[in-house]
Amino acid sequence: MYIVKLTIFWYNIVNPCQIYDSGRFAKCLGQQLDHVPWNLLPSTLESLDLSYNEIQAIYADDFSRLHSLRVLELQFNNISVIEDHAFHNNSLLENLNIFNNSLEEVPATALQPLYNLRRLFMSNNLYTKAKLADKVFSSFTHLQILSMGGPLVKGLRKGDFQALKNISLQEFNIKCSSNISYYEPGSLKAIQTSSMGFDIAIDQKPHFLPLMLQDLASKTFSQIQFRNLFEFMYYMQDDDIFRNLPDINVHQLIFHRGKFNENLLRMALLNLQVTPIKHLTFQYIDFARSPNFVDSGLNSSIKDLALDRLDLWHISNPDILRFDWRFTWFNKIRLLSIQNVNFNSVPCDAWLEMGGMEVLDISNNRLQNNFIFNQRCNYRGNMPALFIFNVSTNQLTSLRDLASLTSKFKQLQVMDVSNNLLGSAKESHNCYWLHNITQLIAHHNHFESGALKCLPTTVQFLDLSYCDLDQLDMAYFQQTTTLKELWLNGNKIKFIPSGWKSHSLQSLALDGNSFGIISIGSFQDMPKLSRLTAGNNPYHCTCDLHAFIQDTISKRRINITDWPKNYKCYHPEALLNTAVAHFFPGNVACDIRLVIVICVATTAVVVLVLVFICYIFNIPWYTKATYQILRAKYRAHQQGAYGGSQVYEYHAFISYSHPDADWVRDQLLPCLENNKPPYRLCIHERDFMPGKWIIDNIIENIESSRKVIFVLSHHFVNSEWCNYELYFAQQRAIGKTFNDVILVVKEPIDPESLPSKYCKLKKMLNTKTYLEWPQQDKQQTFFWAQLKSVLGKPTLIRQHAASGRGSMVSSVETVSEKDTGAEYRKGR
Known part of the structure; x- marks a missing residue:
């Protein structure tokens, strides 16, 4: 063991790779290596990362000593050659990544010993063909993920993937040239996978898409993704290229990047209406209007698209929301997520068409108040099923407008208004919320204390973290009689209000504020409080704080979730940065009962000593005599018998x-x-x-x-x-x-x-x-x-x-x- 540690120490001194976990892992990425530093690698390695270097070839001796190797990362190099015996001694290898290199052929002979492979990533190389050697790849019975192809693969032939016909994959991805020239029907029939990914642009050959979909017919997929389906031009033909989509049983369909116009989108949606697809995603799509689009009234509308979820993310043109000049395609969507589409208005009829929606997410759209709330719209009866409403990461400023908008959403319970500009007292009055809102997420706003009165009082969960709050409006919290969980972390609260009463609160987060005093009485009027987070505050290490910590730990009624790591003394200066857990004031300083006992005992001793002294020195007698002298002198003075020159x-x-x-x-x-x-x-x-x-x-x-x-x-x-x-x-x-x-x-x-x-x-x-x-x-x-x-x-x-x-x-x-x-x- 000592020799192994000494060897690893030497490796770390001269080695460009980071060796850790007792020589089991090595990280050599981004070191501009032009070859594998085999002589600097310990033979005990199980994981080796050589990605993002300049390696050009893999030789037979490079990994011959690494018998325990299970993970090898070689992506983003310039590898053009892998010798046939390069992995001869690496039969335990499970994860091999040679993505984005310069291989002109699939290194089948080199891969043959790797019968334990589970994940193989070898796309984005310079292959011209996608053919997999049957003798080699048919033996990969444990294979779960395979990515294949590259920008020079001109097409797919029927026998390319026959080697995989008896292998059940979890994920298969194929990449072809942007200028694909051929596709033989049946090329994908041998593929048995749960998730299918196409990085194939059909700009010049759009008729290949029905052939691909036909090969997937009658199969079941959890996900199918099309990347750059139309990479350079919009589809302008009338032929329905999605006609075979209804024959595929797929749960989620993703269109990632590429160009869509109204005709192509309508063509896809018409077919999706009759498929079992439940989750549809359009992301990073370049959308445009079709110059030849013909509006045939309601007959041309999408009205029966029943989806559990529709994602519209990073769309270049917000017109996609009403691509046929209507919003009817949202009518049967249960969850709609629109992010980074940057639309600037929601027409009144849009709310009417979302009657079946349960979750609406319009976050990350730079929305302003008047974009979503129009005082001329009648919102009564709209969104009757809406349960969750997410308007986070926008530019909203008015709680009053949000309250007015959602006051007609009868089933609304959860709202996310985080990362906005809410909290101005001027924009936070005359707020009327429905009594069914139970969760409000409002972190990362700029709340003034007076704006809290505009929040709904029926919430059970309230997140006001990172809202620049410097004090709490107790008038609001006295009304929140059902509040169970409250997050106030990351604010500027300077003190915990005395007499804070909450008979329902169970969880409270106060970490990262500005208060330094906390005591047993701070939470005594919260009988159900069981979870507290209050670290990262400038604590005054006093007897009250020590008593609170000791009482809380001993009784175990409240679980301080971030104790003791985040609790440090800020005051007094002598204890700066001292862990509160190491702060132990003396019993005399903190126990008031002991102080009283000591004071009483000390007083009694002093009294007894004084009595003893008086007894020894007859102090009472002298006091009495002095009193008699003063009294006699006073009477003499009153009678005028005292004074004048002394005559005996x-x-x-x-x-x-x-x-x-x-x-x-x-x-x-x-x-x-x-x-x-x-x-x-x-x-x-x-x-x-x-x-x-x-x-x-x-x-x-x-x-x-x-x-x-x-x-x-x-x-x-x-x-x-x-x-x-x-x-x-x-x-x-x-x-x-x-x-x-x-x-x-x-x-x-x-x-x-x-x-x-x-x-x-x-x-x-x-x-x-x-x-x-x-x-x-x-x-x-x-x-x-x-x-x-x-x-x-x-x-x-x-x-x-x-x-x-x-x-x-x-x-x-x-x-x-x-x-x-x-x-x-x-x-x-």
């Missing part, structure tokens, strides 16, 4: 807990207030103003005192109000150096054992010098001296505005509106 009423404010009150009254106050001059001190039991809020009293008296003395003890630490007073003093000291705060430690306190809310107190105890109350009497004198030194010398202090305050405070117990004095003392 007391030398010091004493903050202590209730269990330490005896020490304050018995030790601290007497020592300081009996001093000469005395210190004026503020304690809550004596100096707080009755009737005021406790918080207001605390703040006002702290701010009215030059210093604040804190009597620290374990009871102080456990007192809520003492904590407030400490906090308020700290707030007053913001921006200062805390020189107005004096700490008196009445009993030993470990700073590290203090609660977290006393963080400032901890710092002051660790960084600030404090006074510690000595238990020995001898040391107490020094303590008082230190305290007075810190307080400074007493100076004159202004008197409180309310007289008799000192005597009143001590007696106040339950004056506060919310926080009574009793509660305040209890809390301390």
